[in-house]
Amino acid sequence: xxxxxxxxxxxxxxxxxxxxxxxxxxxxxxxxxxxxxxxxxxxxxxxxxxxxxxxxxxxxxxxxxxxxxxxxxxxxxxxxxxxxxxxxxxxxxxxxxxxxxxxxxxxxxxxxxxxxxxxxxxxxxxxxxxxxxxxxxxxxxxxxxxxxxxxxxxxxxxxxxxxxxxxxxxxxxxxxxxxxxxxxxxxxxxxxxxxxxxxxxxxxxxxxxxxxxxxxxxxxxxxxxxxxxxxxxxxxxxxxxxxxxxxxxxxxxxxxxxxxxxxxxxxxxxxxxxxxxxxxxxxxxxxxxxxxxxxxxxxxxxxxxxxxxxxxxxxxxxxxxxxxxxxxxxxxxxxxxxxxxxxxxxxxxxxxxxxxxxxxxxxxxxxxxxxxxxxxxxxxxxxxxxxxxxxxxxxxxxxxxxxxxxxxxxxxxxxxxxxxxxxxxxxxxxxxxxxxxxxxxxxxxxxxxxxxxxxxxxxxxxxxxxxxxxxxxxxxxxxxxxxxxxxx
RNA sequence: GGCGCGUUCGUCUAGUGGCCUAGGACGCCGCCCUUUCAAGGCGGAGAUCAGGGGUUCGACUCCCCUACGCGCUACCA
Numbered sequence: 231x232x233x234x235x236x237x238x239x240x241x242x243x244x245x246x247x248x249x250x251x252x253x254x255x256x257x258x259x260x261x262x263x264x265x266x267x268x269x270x271x272x273x274x275x276x277x278x279x280x281x282x283x284x285x286x287x288x289x290x291x292x293x294x295x296x297x298x299x300x301x302x303x304x305x306x307x308x309x310x311x312x313x314x315x316x317x318x319x320x321x322x323x324x325x326x327x328x329x330x331x332x333x334x335x336x337x338x339x340x341x342x343x344x345x346x347x348x349x350x351x352x353x354x355x356x357x358x359x360x361x362x363x364x365x366x367x368x369x370x371x372x373x374x375x376x377x378x379x380x381x382x383x384x385x386x387x388x389x390x391x392x393x394x395x396x397x398x399x400x401x402x403x404x405x406x407x408x409x410x411x412x413x414x415x416x417x418x419x420x421x422x423x424x425x426x427x428x429x430x431x432x433x434x435x436x437x438x439x440x441x442x443x444x445x446x447x448x449x450x451x452x453x454x455x456x457x458x459x460x461x462x463x464x465x466x467x468x469x470x471x472x473x474x475x476x477x478x479x480x481x482x483x484x485x486x487x488x489x490x491x492x493x494x495x496x497x498x499x500x501x502x503x504x505x506x507x508x509x510x511x512x513x514x515x516x517x518x519x520x521x522x523x524x525x526x527x528x529x530x531x532x533x534x535x536x537x538x539x540x541x542x543x544x545x546x547x548x549x550x551x552x553x554x555x556x557x558x559x560x561x562x563x564x565x566x567x568x569x570x571x572x573x574x575x576x577x578x579x580x581x582x583x584x585x586x587x588x589x590x591x592x593x594x595x596x597x598x599x600x601x602x603x604x605x606x607x608x609x610x611x612x613x614x615x616x617x618x619x620x621x622x623x624x625x626x627x628x629x630x631x632x633x634x635x636x637x638x639x640x641x642x643x644x645x646x647x648x649x650x651x652x653x654x655x656x657x658x659x660x661x662x663x664x665x666x667x668x669x670x671x672x673x674x675x676x677x678x679x680x681x682x683x684x685x686x687x688x689x690x691x692x693x694x695x696x697x698x699x700x701x702x703x704x705x706x707x708x709x710x711x712x713x714x715x716x717x718x
Numbered sequence: 719g720g721c722g723c724g725u726u727c728g729u730c731u732a733g734u735g736g737c738c739u740a741g742g743a744c745g746c747c748g749c750c751c752u753u754u755c756a757a758g759g760c761g762g763a764g765a766u767c768a769g770g771g772g773u774u775c776g777a778c779u780c781c782c783c784u785a786c787g788c789g790c791u792a793c794c795a
Binding site for chain 1: 719720721722723724725728729730731732733741742743744745752753754755756757758787788789790791792793794795
């Protein structure tokens, strides 16, 4: 049996990280077993449609490098892959269920249903459909259907148990008597999720339904529809939720929830994939860095843990750093260029100076957590203007002694002016600056910050000697003179 | 309220009856390295395995109860 899994999001906005994590697992499951992975859009709720969601779904998957074999954009043997284009299938299934006595038309109005629930709640009874329309006979049902709006309700069994054999959680038993008749086909002719997922998973030959934990409680509905329609049910794997570090459902409060926000913030797709992969799944007791290849080779749902996982940004940041280190020099340089082009202020001319980018890229590698940190660190190298900074910054690490800072700047001016233009290389610059220790009676460690600030406008960043070399002799001396001007 | 799921260091997790005086990783702390910031190296603190009962020669691992958290309880998915 070929494994076929799917990711079936609703186009109701930008895909959430938790949702995408389900896609990762479903995809990995298919690939690890040499099967197929498909994308299906579940747009049966017209009220919640958000324009542009489809593109956001495509973009999210592509960014992570998740590919699909069948889907709305690439087609496939079970096209269309958008539920709103498959209504006839659900309507046919609903008719079949009615004919088999496993579903019935319900003419109850929204008002009656609301009132019913209100009184049930008031009486501290569990809310649920009271079965008023269950007994309507076929003839009456047919005739009322011609003039009254109706929904099709699935008739859940009254006795016995429905057993879900979940691949992650094991056996879960539901009492049929506690299940209530749910709407399978809405009055607008659209199916609810319950009907649509069963019809499509069967029709598309899905073998494993891999989805979020929030679906566990409706699994008996799905199981009973499969049975009523005479279909072999899919296997089920319910994935643990992803929660915030506060243990609450991941929300805006706990950080960004849309996958693409992380792309914008400067995370590498491979790092994100690694992070998501290990949220609820593990390869063994040691692996924390796992390649795409390994994941796609060794994923098994048996190793999915059942408990919710917290989205820990510290871990993501760590992984991002690891993946940055893994890039080749060429790849890293391209990333630096891309983010610098993107984030550097608009007044700096594009395209950016190739040589500067090439020289500075290696120095950035160990100093960047997310890619959005690239531009602020190298801005001082680009554009004609010297960086702006408050003069207090110059002496900040000298206990605020402006005169001391001035002595340092003067000594540096003297020492660096002595380095000839043709010898303006890191080693010579370093020697000149180290030579300042004695006359100044100060350790380099002590006075370096003055020079960092003078050169780049900040006390921390890429190494000083490299900065000055890349900056060039004239610009370096000029910035020292400006610092001197501020201190006087 | 009902039903369901979950509960191992702050976090992600390993662990399927003895290998566990519970392992790894992130984070945290300290030291080293060091021109800043990082990175790196080394070391450390950190979990009586939610609590309580069983079963067993033996339980983190099996069973029951309790507590807490979460999910579902729509003509939303």
